[in-house]
Amino acid sequence: MTQVKFKIWRGDKESGEFKEYQTEVTEGMVVLDAIHQIQAESANDLACRWNCKAGKCGSCSAEINGMPKLMCMTRLSDMNLEDPISVEPMRAFPIMKDLVSDVSWNYRVKEKIKPFKPRKPDNADGSWNMQQKDVERVQEFRKCIECFLCQDVCHVLRDHEKHEEFIGPRFFVYSAALEMHPLDTEDRVPDLKKSQGIGYCNITKCCTKVCPEHITITDNAIIPLKERVVDEFYDPLTKLFRIFKPKRGDD
Amino acid sequence: MRQDHWWVVPLVVFLVLSAFVVYATWAAFQNQHYVYENYLSPFYSPLLFNGGDTGVPGDGHQHSWFGDKPSWWILPFFSPALLILPFPAGFRMTCYYYRGAYYKAFWADPPSCSVGEPRKHYWGEHSLPLILQNIHRYFLYFAIIFLFLLAYDAYCGFFFDNDRDGEFTDFGIGVGTFVLCMNVFLLSGYTLGCHSLRHLIGGWMDKFSNAPIRTKCYDCVSCLNRKHMVWAWCSLLWVAFADVYVRLCSMGIWTDFRLF
Numbered sequence: 001m002t003q004v005k006f007k008i009w010r011g012d013k014e015s016g017e018f019k020e021y022q023t024e025v026t027e028g029m030v031v032l033d034a035i036h037q038i039q040a041e042s043a044n045d046l047a048c049r050w051n052c053k054a055g056k057c058g059s060c061s062a063e064i065n066g067m068p069k070l071m072c073m074t075r076l077s078d079m080n081l082e083d084p085i086s087v088e089p090m091r092a093f094p095i096m097k098d099l100v101s102d103v104s105w106n107y108r109v110k111e112k113i114k115p116f117k118p119r120k121p122d123n124a125d126g127s128w129n130m131q132q133k134d135v136e137r138v139q140e141f142r143k144c145i146e147c148f149l150c151q152d153v154c155h156v157l158r159d160h161e162k163h164e165e166f167i168g169p170r171f172f173v174y175s176a177a178l179e180m181h182p183l184d185t186e187d188r189v190p191d192l193k194k195s196q197g198i199g200y201c202n203i204t205k206c207c208t209k210v211c212p213e214h215i216t217i218t219d220n221a222i223i224p225l226k227e228r229v230v231d232e233f234y235d236p237l238t239k240l241f242r243i244f245k246p247k248r249g250d251d
Numbered sequence: 252m253r254q255d256h257w258w259v260v261p262l263v264v265f266l267v268l269s270a271f272v273v274y275a276t277w278a279a280f281q282n283q284h285y286v287y288e289n290y291l292s293p294f295y296s297p298l299l300f301n302g303g304d305t306g307v308p309g310d311g312h313q314h315s316w317f318g319d320k321p322s323w324w325i326l327p328f329f330s331p332a333l334l335i336l337p338f339p340a341g342f343r344m345t346c347y348y349y350r351g352a353y354y355k356a357f358w359a360d361p362p363s364c365s366v367g368e369p370r371k372h373y374w375g376e377h378s379l380p381l382i383l384q385n386i387h388r389y390f391l392y393f394a395i396i397f398l399f400l401l402a403y404d405a406y407c408g409f410f411f412d413n414d415r416d417g418e419f420t421d422f423g424i425g426v427g428t429f430v431l432c433m434n435v436f437l438l439s440g441y442t443l444g445c446h447s448l449r450h451l452i453g454g455w456m457d458k459f460s461n462a463p464i465r466t467k468c469y470d471c472v473s474c475l476n477r478k479h480m481v482w483a484w485c486s487l488l489w490v491a492f493a494d495v496y497v498r499l500c501s502m503g504i505w506t507d508f509r510l511f
């Protein structure tokens with residue numbers, strides 16, 4: 001049992017500052033436990049968002065010692081407890097109160113992505129036939145819990161604030177899940193290039209690094225989408241070659 | 252603020268890449284000591300024209316494709332490496348892994364994850380000049396040709412001129428043979444794990460079950476691709492080492508030990 005110092009960001013949209021708290025840390029505790037303990041002991045009005053405490057709901061995203069992380073999945077035993085541990089809200093989104101930021105921008109972005117458009121059903125009962133091999137790739141993307149840590153760490157949003165022109169890694173993952181789906185017939189590539197700003201991503205892989213679901217965001221979603229953009233917009237040879245290939249959704 | 256040593260990785264990348272670029276540029280301009288007997292430095296391969304006027308023994312006549320330095324060459328300096336190095340250099344410059352790494356280490360864009368940036372304006376690869384990175388796959392085509400050329404050099408590394416008759420026909424294995432073979436191995440692991448290749452060979456498809464052979468290829472490339480960063484660094488360091496090896500042997504500083 002040790003007394004550990006925490007520097008927790010307190011404030012709202014307008015202003016705020018780090019305040020220091022101290023609490024007792026016991027074996028097996030995660031950062032969220034400590035926050036709850038502080039809430040109970042010395043800061044009853046501390047706002048924080050959480051739900052499952054199991055790394056599955058994506059609610060408790062915050063920046064711990066400057067790195068975007070899930071509070072419920074960050075063990076205190078893995079951290080240096082000598083120095084104060086800083087906990088602050090995600091910085092890429094507007095702050096509501098204390099550790100809670102307003103992530104609604106993400107929902108608005110999601111609405112702009114062309115929805116799933118499956119080909120005609122294969123069977124009379126309206127169902128499709130698919131093989132495991134064909135859906136394996138997109139299954140990785142479906143692990144996403146929408147914690148938006150990847151959006152938070154991405155410098156295009158975080159530092160350059162391109163929220164209007166860039167949809168962010170989470171939605172490249174989402175687009176990839178649809179775009180690479182064997183049943184889907186929609187073409188999202190022109191949007192990705194033009195209005196969704198995939199070109200702003202400079203593949204620095206911070207999104208991959210912070211993803212609590214270990215989705216290989218950059219290598220498996222963003223780069224393959226960038227390559228599809230190259231196919232359609234920058235590579236005359238491949239385009240020519242593919243004219244003779246079957247269209248997507250054909251069987 | 253991040254409190255860990257986030258600057259270590261970008262700093263190492265900066266130092267190693269800079270050292271490589273400085274060494275490779277220096278080596279490319281040397282125009283000598285790029286051949287030792289049957290070994291040809293990978294920086295000078297393919298050797299389209301021999302440097303010719305270097306005056307060193309074993310100056311590469313047996314490796315040269317079109318003989319000596321061409322008469323139409325008008326620049327005051329000549330080095331055969333300058334004719335071919337733009338291709339591998341372009342390949343690495345536009346490689347998705349290196350891009351991410353040098354944007355961080357050389358441009359601080361971002362310096363490291365969740366570390367603030369020194370400047371506000373940003374274009375990324377959305378507009379000129381970095382939009383040109385999209386031609387990576389064209390460099391890939393050349394890089395694949397280079398693999399064959401370097402494999403041929405490694406093959407030549409097995410044939411020595413033991414009896415000094417000017418013919419490199421005597422089978423043998425030296426440390427240099429190993430160095431050149433390893434170079435091809437590492438460069439193959441790097442090139443064949445390329446993201447563009449992964450896309451071209453099968454990644455562009457949405458339905459794999461119709462194309463079993465293509466899927467197999469895609470799986471192999473994906474497998475190499477997972478460790479693309481490791482292949483990138485190992486092949487980079489080894490290619491420089493291969494040049495150093497040939498150079499020092501040719502200068503008489505190192506002796507090429509022969510197994511037989």
Ligand code: SF4
Binds near residue numbers: 156206207
């Ligand atoms: S790889 Fe691209 S999307 Fe991911 S954090 Fe870096 S710039 Fe953002």
Ligand code: SF4
Binds near residue numbers: 147169210
């Ligand atoms: S991709 Fe990963 S980091 Fe991004 S929102 Fe989904 S789970 Fe979170």
Ligand code: FES
Binds near residue numbers: 050052056
């Ligand atoms: S509380 Fe659900 S992910 Fe942390």
Ligand code: FES
Binds near residue numbers: 349
């Ligand atoms: S992506 Fe690295 S070589 Fe193509």
